[in-house]
Amino acid sequence: MRISDSILGNAFIKDLNSVKSRVAELQVQIATGKKLQKPSDSPSGTSKVIKLQNYLNSSDLYSKNIGNAIPFIDETVSALDSINDEVNKVLTSLTELKNPANQSDLTVYANQIDMSLNAIMDKANSKYDGKYLFGGTDFSSEPFGLSADKQAVIVKPGDISGDQNIKISPSILQKINLSGTEVFGTIVKQGGNFDTAAAAGSVFTNQTSVYDAKGNEYTLTVNYTKTAANSYDLTYDITDSAGSSIFPTAPPAQQLQFNSSTGSLESVNGDTSSAIRITEPNLKIDFSLDLSSLKENNNSSSISLSANQDNDIFNTLMNIKENLKAGIIPDDAQIDQLKNFSNHILNNASKAGNIINQLNDTEDLLNSKKLAAEDLIGGEENVDVAQAIVDLQQQDYLLQVSYKLSAMILPKSILDFL
Amino acid sequence: MGISRLFDIARRSMGVYQDAIYITSHNIANASNPAYSRQRVDLGTENPEINAGFVWGTGVKIEDISRVRHQFADAQIRSNNQVFYDNQQRSTILSQVESVFTEPSDLGLGNIMDEFFNSWNELSVTPNSSTLRDNVVQSAKKLSSKIQNITDDFNTLQSDVWNSFKDKIDDVNNHLKNIQMLNKQISESEAVGQNSNDLLDRRDQAIDELSQLVNINVTFDDQNSAMISIGGVYSVDKNYVTQFKADAEDGKLKMVNEDGAEVALSGGELGGLADVYGNQIPAYRDKLDTLVSALMDNVNSIHKKGYSLGNPPQTGNDFFTSYTDGKLEINSEILNDSNLISVSSDGTSGNGDIALQISEISNQKLINGATLTESYANLVSGIGTDKVSADNTMESTDLVLTQLEQEKSSVSGVSLDEEMTNLLTYQRSYDASAKLIKAADEMLQTVLDLVGQ
Numbered sequence: 110m111r112i113s114d115s116i117l118g119n120a121f122i123k124d125l126n127s128v129k130s131r132v133a134e135l136q137v138q139i140a141t142g143k144k145l146q147k148p149s150d151s152p153s154g155t156s157k158v159i160k161l162q163n164y165l166n167s168s169d170l171y172s173k174n175i176g177n178a179i180p181f182i183d184e185t186v187s188a189l190d191s192i193n194d195e196v197n198k199v200l201t202s203l204t205e206l207k208n209p210a211n212q213s214d215l216t217v218y219a220n221q222i223d224m225s226l227n228a229i230m231d232k233a234n235s236k237y238d239g240k241y242l243f244g245g246t247d248f249s250s251e252p253f254g255l256s257a258d259k260q261a262v263i264v265k266p267g268d269i270s271g272d273q274n275i276k277i278s279p280s281i282l283q284k285i286n287l288s289g290t291e292v293f294g295t296i297v298k299q300g301g302n303f304d305t306a307a308a309a310g311s312v313f314t315n316q317t318s319v320y321d322a323k324g325n326e327y328t329l330t331v332n333y334t335k336t337a338a339n340s341y342d343l344t345y346d347i348t349d350s351a352g353s354s355i356f357p358t359a360p361p362a363q364q365l366q367f368n369s370s371t372g373s374l375e376s377v378n379g380d381t382s383s384a385i386r387i388t389e390p391n392l393k394i395d396f397s398l399d400l401s402s403l404k405e406n407n408n409s410s411s412i413s414l415s416a417n418q419d420n421d422i423f424n425t426l427m428n429i430k431e432n433l434k435a436g437i438i439p440d441d442a443q444i445d446q447l448k449n450f451s452n453h454i455l456n457n458a459s460k461a462g463n464i465i466n467q468l469n470d471t472e473d474l475l476n477s478k479k480l481a482a483e484d485l486i487g488g489e490e491n492v493d494v495a496q497a498i499v500d501l502q503q504q505d506y507l508l509q510v511s512y513k514l515s516a517m518i519l520p521k522s523i524l525d526f527l
Numbered sequence: 528m529g530i531s532r533l534f535d536i537a538r539r540s541m542g543v544y545q546d547a548i549y550i551t552s553h554n555i556a557n558a559s560n561p562a563y564s565r566q567r568v569d570l571g572t573e574n575p576e577i578n579a580g581f582v583w584g585t586g587v588k589i590e591d592i593s594r595v596r597h598q599f600a601d602a603q604i605r606s607n608n609q610v611f612y613d614n615q616q617r618s619t620i621l622s623q624v625e626s627v628f629t630e631p632s633d634l635g636l637g638n639i640m641d642e643f644f645n646s647w648n649e650l651s652v653t654p655n656s657s658t659l660r661d662n663v664v665q666s667a668k669k670l671s672s673k674i675q676n677i678t679d680d681f682n683t684l685q686s687d688v689w690n691s692f693k694d695k696i697d698d699v700n701n702h703l704k705n706i707q708m709l710n711k712q713i714s715e716s717e718a719v720g721q722n723s724n725d726l727l728d729r730r731d732q733a734i735d736e737l738s739q740l741v742n743i744n745v746t747f748d749d750q751n752s753a754m755i756s757i758g759g760v761y762s763v764d765k766n767y768v769t770q771f772k773a774d775a776e777d778g779k780l781k782m783v784n785e786d787g788a789e790v791a792l793s794g795g796e797l798g799g800l801a802d803v804y805g806n807q808i809p810a811y812r813d814k815l816d817t818l819v820s821a822l823m824d825n826v827n828s829i830h831k832k833g834y835s836l837g838n839p840p841q842t843g844n845d846f847f848t849s850y851t852d853g854k855l856e857i858n859s860e861i862l863n864d865s866n867l868i869s870v871s872s873d874g875t876s877g878n879g880d881i882a883l884q885i886s887e888i889s890n891q892k893l894i895n896g897a898t899l900t901e902s903y904a905n906l907v908s909g910i911g912t913d914k915v916s917a918d919n920t921m922e923s924t925d926l927v928l929t930q931l932e933q934e935k936s937s938v939s940g941v942s943l944d945e946e947m948t949n950l951l952t953y954q955r956s957y958d959a960s961a962k963l964i965k966a967a968d969e970m971l972q973t974v975l976d977l978v979g980q
Contacts, residue, residue: 113565113940114558116933123929147625148911149918156908158631163900166641167889174652239655246877248655271878275652279890282883490631523944527951 114522121515128508135501138492145490154489161486167279168479174275175468175475177238178285182461182468184237185287189458191232192422195225196451199426203444212438219433226426230262233293233423243289246271252289253423260431261322261393262423264289270386270397277471285464287457295319295396295421297329297387301412303341303405305372311335317414319347322393322424326350329387331398331414339367339405343377345387347394355389365400372406393424419449530974533967536586537960543570543587544957550592551950554941562732564594564939566724594724597938601731604931605738605745609794611924612739616799617807617917620688624811625914627680630907636673637903640822640889643670648886650870651879655836660865663882664857667846671855674819678853681812688804692780693773695740695797699782700770702737703763706730706753710765714750727751741782742794758782758790779805807913814906819855821893823847826885833869833881840874841867846885 138144148155202218205211211218233243234251244252247268254265269289274282290296303313313333318326328348333341343363347355363385366375374383383401388394396416403412419425425446429439547568557563571590575582629635646666650659709730716723734753737743744756752765762769762784771790774781780801782790792798827845834840844867848856861867872880894902 111937111942113936113942115561115940116936119929119932119936145631147622148628148630148907149622149625149914150911152908152911152915155631155911156904159635159637159904159907160900162631162637163641163889166638166645170645170648173649177652238653240653240877244877245875246654246871246873246879247875248877249875268875271873271875273652273877273879274883276648276883276886523947527947 117515117519121511121519125508125511125515128504128511132501132504132508135497135504139494139497139501142492142494143490144492144497151489158486158489161482161489165479165482165486168475168482171277172472172475172479175277175472178275178277178283179465179468181237181240181242182285182465184235185242186458186461186465188232188235188242189287189292189454189461192229193451193454193458195228195232196422196447196454199225199429200444200447200451203429203439203447206438215433215436215438219430222426222430222433226423226430229422229426233289240273240286243269243287243292245269245286245288245290246273253293256322256390256393260427262427263322263390263393264395268386270294270384277468278475281471283464283467283471285468287461290397292454292457293420293422295416295418296384296399297396297414297416298399298402299331299412299414300402301404302372302408302410303333303335303367303403303412304409305339305405305407307335307409309335309337313412315412315414317416319394319396319416320418322421322427324424324428327355327394329414329416333365333412336364339369341365341367343385343400345385345398347387347389355394360387365403367405372404374400374403419446420453422447422450425450530967530971532585533970534964537963537967539573539586539588540960540963541957543589544953544960546589547953548950548957551946551953555943555946555950558941558943558946562728562735563941564596564724564728564731565941567593567595569593592722592724594722594727595939596727596731597935600931600935600938601735602745604928604935605735605743607924607928607931608735608738609742609798611921611928612796613794613799613802614917614921614924616796617803618914618921620684620800620803621807621910621914621917623684624681624808624910627677627684628907628910635907636670636677637900637907639666639670639673640899640903642666644886644889647882650868651882651886654870654879654882655876657865660836660868660870663868664862664865667857668862671857674815674855675853677815678812681808681853685804685808688800688808689773689775689780692797692800692804695800696771696773696782699737699740699757699797702733702740703755703768703770706733706737706755707763707765707768709733710752710763714752714765717750723751738795740795741790741797742792758792760784760788760790778809811906811910814902814909816850817894818899818902818906819850822888822899823850823855825888825891825893829881829884829888830869832872834871834874835869836866836871836876840871842869842874844869 137146145151145154145158199222202221206215206218230253233253235242236244236248239248241248241252245268250265252264252269253262255261256263270291271288272284273286274284277283288294297317297319299315301315311334314330316328316330319329320326327350329345330348331343331345333343336342341364343365345360349355364378366377366379367373368375375381377383377385377400383399385398385400387396387398396418425443429443432439547570550566550568554565557565569590569592570587573585573588575584577583630637632638643663643666646659646663650656650663653659709726713723713726713730716726730753734743734745734755737755737757742758743762746754748754748764750765754764755762757771760769761767762771769784769786771782771784774783780792782792782797782801784790792801827847830846831843834842835844844860845858846861846868848858850856858867868882870882871878872884889899892898897905
């Protein structure tokens, strides 16, 4: 091949440029510690980094959510503990009252119970970070307060049954509160199985006694009318001892829908919630009718209502106090009611403890997953500095050789020898 | 045969070698001119004379001053130029497109979208916190301004491409005029049998440069005029030249001549510019628009169902009001009062279901089975892949071009060693011819001396 002068010059410049651009690239990589500066450095790596970064960002958020939730539940547990302490104080007083020697001044005990009642109400109304611990999801006002006539404790804003849920992983929604209804509410449980084979138009009826805040007895009647396959209309009424309804107008019917294969309750009025709240504020009646264990299947059983009003601690204490003022010593049934409530509080505290455990476990898991994701990002993004420096030395060596060779060859021509 | 014949031969020979040294000096002078093709003196013998039954040589003459050229390499260089410069423009513009997205970094749209959805999630935990509500507004503003930035950058980039397209069409026009003029001069020289080596070099250079700008097809006629058509539009020969102008229509760049004939751009810098402007950038923008619209529509459809804070809580409000021309507008009422953000699904102040559902959008497969983040990652890595593919084509074509340039240079390039050697040879021949005259002169003197006695 004939070699013209420009061939050698151009070839040298071209090689020099390619070595130098490699040197420049390595220099940037070593200086920044990153080998992924722009998408074209590694399109698949960039895509991976963006997705992993998204994962990291959401994991950070889940950690943050957990971090915010734990103090809230801690606060809930401590409130429950204080409430339990107060209930036990009352129980002690009531035990003292069993001794006739102590029955001379009932007002002192009434005042003590009043103080405990206020302390419990104060705890039940406590909040953390602007959120009422037992207020469900309605933070517009304190959850519990005295009725206008100061004779009963009522739920103020209207609904304290809401669940506060937070995301702690892509698929886990964790409830972090104990709602007011759960802790202090009266729940009337509906149990039993409807017969799938029952004809449309069949009516099922059951009744139970309920008490208002003042302890007056009423009768709750719940009727179910089958309207179509798997569908029922629920109507209810509450009547006083004279047999007349407390509702000026009959409450509207609620539509229940059962699942045709599993038989469990699917929806109430199209909503997935399985509880109906029944209130009559003037008479201080407020409870939720829990339908979750109601079923429709082939093993039909009698349906039954059961009311447990032990958890309405405020009105229980209010009654005891008023009775004491009136000279009436509380009976064993009321003491049992308080004991039951104390157990109920302990159960709820352990529920809250379980939530904390669940949150802590999830956080540990998140942290280890985060580390793994960071490792993966590092693998895509970070430079192996040792390798890069070795490469740089190699390129530097090539550069020097290329300079040296060209310095030897390029300036020479026949002219040097003429 | 007279002595004078010796003078003739020697004189002619001196002239020939002097010319040969001229050509050598021309070669040496142009040694560093990349467009120059070395010229070679083709020597031949003068017509012989027949005298006294013998054939007598009459010396040397210049047969031709030829231009040493590698025609095959020329055509290949031109076709590779079109590919190389097309991809070079793509690569340059795509590297700017890459920088528009600032990925991978904390400042990229990916992270900002995460921030936006995470702010909703955080708000869902404490729905009545005004700090967290403001946080949602701030992150939405950040998202909106990032999208605006990207759009602005795209607009700037496209207007830069448009300007560059116009400038390069001006270059094409200048080259065409130049080529027509050279064609004319060359065919005139050829017609009278003159050599036009340097004109040919200049024209070859002009055609090479034209092939860097746009896809061309070159043929030559009998008189060595170049006839060039650009993307199917006949553009120049020795008598005809057309001029082009740039046109932007329906978001595409067009190159049309005076008669309205449109060039089918497929290579060269203009081909690259037109394709990036008309196809690649719009495709990226479409993907971004799809992404932002999906984000807006889904946020709105959930937000509408929710209730704001306040008494009474409002419902049915949009969070974003519109997305047009890269402007993602946030509901101005929400900007003024973050309590109007609908977070609650039932109107209670502590319910965060709506905020939670909005934050869930980031996990939903909204665009062709991909989540927003995934489809954004695809968009960005797609730009990277396009850039890499342009770079790779550029590099491989560059290797071919280098090879071809070397081949061409091997044939047409000047070698100083060779020229110096030629110079020595020609100089020696010149010296010898002069010596011959001296010898002839002495011979003549000898004869004259005889006469004088």
